[in-house]
Amino acid sequence: MNQEIPYKIYLEESELPTAWYNVRADMKKKPAPLLNPATFQPMTAEELGTVFCEELVKQELDDTTAYIEIPREIRDFYKMYRPSPLVRAYCLEEKLQTPAKIYYKFEGNNTSGSHKLNSAIAQAYYAKKQGLKGVTTETGAGQWGTALSMACAYLGLDCKVYIVKCSYEQKPFRREVMRTYGAAVTPSPSDTTEIGRKILKEHPGTTGSLGCAISEAVEVATHTEGYRYVLGSVLNQVLLHQSVIGLETKTAMDKYGIQPDIIIGCAGGGSNLGGLISPFMGEMLRGEKKYQFIAVEPASCPSLTRGKYAYDYCDTGMVTPLQKMYTLGSGFIPSANHAGGLRYHGMSAVLSELYDQGLMEARAVEQTSVFEAAEYFARVEGILPAPESSHAIKVAIDEAKKCKETGEEKTILFGLTGTGYFDMVAYEKYNNGEMTDYIPTDEDLKAGFDGLPKVPDNR
């Protein structure tokens, strides 16, 4: 019946977005400003400019310009791996025997294996344009570090990646991909920074943490001439760049007259979800259309479903500005969930504000059920998904099953952010029946909340 819609919708290169969409411009109540942790005053462009590139600071602070042009050089890079396909999941629909129509935007068809490349090239480009020598960053699961290495190799920019020590050791292949792209990869904590040496002295056997890696990357950026720090999620600028996902999706859907009812994405820091929903959320904010948005997070790290909306540090090392967001507290240590990209205590300020306004729902799911959905999906649709992306798959399948019960022909759209080729240790655990679930108790969460900074605005 719907066979006129192909399995995969690829836009023409001429249909690619020429500007990113900034959803903040359409928000009546804007996300709260970043605060200086010493003064509790809004961070100025000058203050942010010591850490980030000038152009990116502008994008970070701009909450009124709806469309920001994508420079031609970035558009050319995008053409090497974009447009990404919008896939009609015919096989999944048939297998589920659901009247629902299921679509997913697949961002995994590039060597970084995820959507992270969309922002990596933008951030590297502005660094290069500013005449910088290089950038520093941290990576946990390794997708962001890989994406940044690729972008820097393309532009001839130096790239220093601090990778959490346990990832460095457990994921040697991720490390090698980054090295192949010429990045300097250092396990964190390391003796290359003051904070690293301090931590190593205090905790000699530590396997590191994302918070510590951020602190090291920021220290190197701010103490080395010609370097700036870049970040793969959470920030407004990252959501802006990732809007390319949603813009392409919307163009493809409009072209075929497809109208989604439910839009689903996994949410760690929020980069993919924010990017996917932005243009659709814009329509809803302007009162043009209505959609049901669902953020999916791991039950082991439930920042939206069980967190507090408060000012908090973006990192565990407490070196970053304060951001108002749904958070479990920067001191909250998430359990060893296999979706490393979702193990973050906070959430994008934009998404937090939209969620607080009731414009978006959130669901927390347990990882064994996520891997069950992942394997089911892989066998039916042929793509082995990343553990992060599989959170969205799980809820998309749940919603499609509901449609089977009610007979509703809803159109479900979800973001398939990446592939799981470097996550086979997790799949092995699942295949061997050794995977466990963990849900923090209220007591576990209390410790994180107790550590929230004493900002006047925090109730």
Added chain:
Amino acid sequence: MNQEIPYKIYLEESELPTAWYNVRADMKKKPAPLLNPATFQPMTAEELGTVFCEELVKQELDDTTAYIEIPREIRDFYKMYRPSPLVRAYCLEEKLQTPAKIYYKFEGNNTSGSHKLNSAIAQAYYAKKQGLKGVTTETGAGQWGTALSMACAYLGLDCKVYIVKCSYEQKPFRREVMRTYGAAVTPSPSDTTEIGRKILKEHPGTTGSLGCAISEAVEVATHTEGYRYVLGSVLNQVLLHQSVIGLETKTAMDKYGIQPDIIIGCAGGGSNLGGLISPFMGEMLRGEKKYQFIAVEPASCPSLTRGKYAYDYCDTGMVTPLQKMYTLGSGFIPSANHAGGLRYHGMSAVLSELYDQGLMEARAVEQTSVFEAAEYFARVEGILPAPESSHAIKVAIDEAKKCKETGEEKTILFGLTGTGYFDMVAYEKYNNGEMTDYIPTDEDLKAGFDGLPKVPDNR
């Protein structure tokens, strides 16, 4: 100037081939028939039917039908990951400062990571259609085993993969992908077969070989009710299925008025090269057009450039029929080259015959130069290539550099068969400067030639 040609040409689903092209139909001198090793008489369909599915036996023996319809079910599966993009390597051209125009057909955008899926789904489909319960196969590098697992999971067919023991241990992630798709993966030699038990008794510490894995897979297929054996390369049927690569490429090129001068592919058993060049070779055989075809093989396993054109076993275990092909002898043990997919002593009968007739060239390249080209390509074009595919990249770059010297504006087309995400051990060796080259001496080769079967036709 050529900017009207996009970075990536994607065909519409309606433009996908509806029939495979059988290049043997246009060959005046056909490839020699398979021989029964006991009688030296051509293998009959009945004899082949004990090992292979009926429909595949027909395809194996049919050297007169030019176009064979692709069943709708296979076309539907193809739509999940095809058309694959034909990429214009604008960035590579610019980096090389060459007047050459470079295109590559990229087959790596699917979870199996290579073109192998094109034949896997076809072979699994015919097995299912014949009412079989399952199929058996062997895998070395793991790409074929992964592809077959995916196809069998999709069709609900049982899949038993014998994987060379050293690969099973060194590439646990490949193994896990296959398990995730529901395949039973057994390290070879194993105690599940007579031949496996025999080899284990004679060589207790052995880490296995592809030849032994083939022998085990064939034994299980022929001794288990409802099972047949399938193979990922070398056979005529595999080249037939892989013609989908060349057919798509030709349609895309014709659409944009692109005329290749040189067509390059890596060659192990010949499946990708044969598939890519088939329709172009057909034009040349029919006297319509002229192309320069180049097969690229590893210097460590130089079956075309230094082998003999003779009847030989397809496996080291000497259980298969005899095929006339360029071979180093089934007893030749290739050194531990990292392009596992190219470590094969022989070559497709079709390609061997075309090469013997002077219709195709061959070049042998050393692996350190191949990885140098691979890393260069990855940084410029953004795709981390498989070691096998990188052999074609190496020669494509060489040819583009020649054009720079001569000023010729040649159009170069090569096959990028897959991605290197499961080959990071090899990249690590290269990055650490620990990779070495090996070229067999004439003495090394003599041993292999001495073991060739005493078929009357062998000179």
